[in-house]
Amino acid sequence: MRAKSLAEFGLPVELAEAHAPVVLFDKVNLAFDDKVILTDVTFSVRAGHTKIFLGASGAGKSTILKLMLGLLKPDSGTIWVLGHRVDLMDEAQLMRVRHHMGMVFQEGALFDSLTVGENVGYKLYEETQMDLADVRARVDEVLGFVGLLQYIDKLPSALSGGQRRRVAIARAMAARPTLLLYDEATTGLDPMTALTVDAEVVKLRDLEQATSILVTHQLRDAFYVATHQARRTPAGDIELFEAGEAKVEEADFVMIREGRVAFEGSAADLRNSNDPYLQTFLS
């Protein structure tokens, strides 16, 4: 169903190869007046992989997602997203790139005057020429995917915190994005509810093949997403299980400390690191 190639997005030759980065940050710097937010941030994210940004509150993690979306512009450095230099694009050009991206905001950021169904189908209703019946079918499908179909006519205010996050995930995935960004999707949720949100992230990554970028300071959620895998059983049910070594290797961790990349590597590298700051964070 989702067979979008990177070349489809007009990637330059060097990025249009197999396993080419979907996102590339090269020496990105950002400051608001005297306050330095990011310093020389460099990393890349490959198609179908997971990148998990860890760090204390205020370290600059969410800012990285906003830079990817073009909601903020860097002071210097280059940012490639889906083959486009988003740091050089104007708002109208960015809209075309954002069409292939989905973002789950910290508190969900659902439109409070619209129903759950209208929220989920917003992009399809407003920004595409899709037939209304097809939109409704897709809304039913994604709400079924996150297990909230019965809430389709409810307003967001009638939902719990965890349900709102899951609706936000459904809204982000409705237009079948290539790249999904999660900004603290489990913050403020109880552990059990957080686990259901983590499961949605894993399902979406493995069953809808969306490249995932997570920002979190919840280690348990980060490791759960990195070490679990989802598949559809022959009966059509979705099953979550411990991921194999190769799959775990596809999840990269990046530790952001005071606006700088303090660590980049796999879950095993993170656990085995001798860096005192990382050890303190992990403990």
Add this chain to the structure above:
Amino acid sequence: MNAVRIWAIEAVKKGLLEVQEYFRLCFTVVGATFSRPFYPRDLFEQIDVIGLGSLTVVLLTGFFTGAVMALQSGMTLDQFGARPFVGRLISASMIKELGPVLTALMLAGRVGSGIAAELGSMVVTEQISALRALGTDPIRKLVVPRVLAGFIMCPILTVVSDTVGMLGGWIVALTQLRVSSGVYWHAVVEGLFIEDVWMGLIKPFFLGVVIVTIGCHVGLRTSGGTQGVGRATTNAVVAASVVVLIVDFFVTRLLISIFF
């Protein structure tokens, strides 16, 4: 002394930045009004909210302004034995000045504050960022329909206000001042020139745009959580009310130089 100077410079810089950002928003709105995509459903919704939603307050304000003017001017005109001219005074005042300005001030209170609060809440809850992330330009989706609705509905509401104002004056003239209906309405028509009517009709277009763009500008620049939303709402009403009076003066001056 030095601290005062720095504070003053910062305040001026902040004020100039606000003005610059306001005009930038206005230019963006003009561009977005004449290019795709359009959101007609939102336009009709805003016409309903801004226009029909403000009808009650405009009717009451217009009616009682006309009524109280008739009462007050009746007493003054009596001193010169000119009571039958009360209709002339009311029609000229309502249509040229009071109708447009009072309607605009009512809209600044009701619509300007509502827009600032709504957009401000959307900013602090990241709904504006979510809109952009979903590929929607907030200016086209939220600002343009509101500005167009203000541009269309402010003159219509002003005509309503003028009409009920003259009706209010007529009821008072008839029941309190004992001026006959024929005399009153004859004076109303006599007191009006076509230039006055044009003036009264043109001004609300400017005032409607000013009220809504200020509400949108202040709302979209909200920061500081729920407290910030409260602050933005107050600022929008104060700024819109003051600017309405300033714009009214300059547009009136301009129209006088054109018509007379």
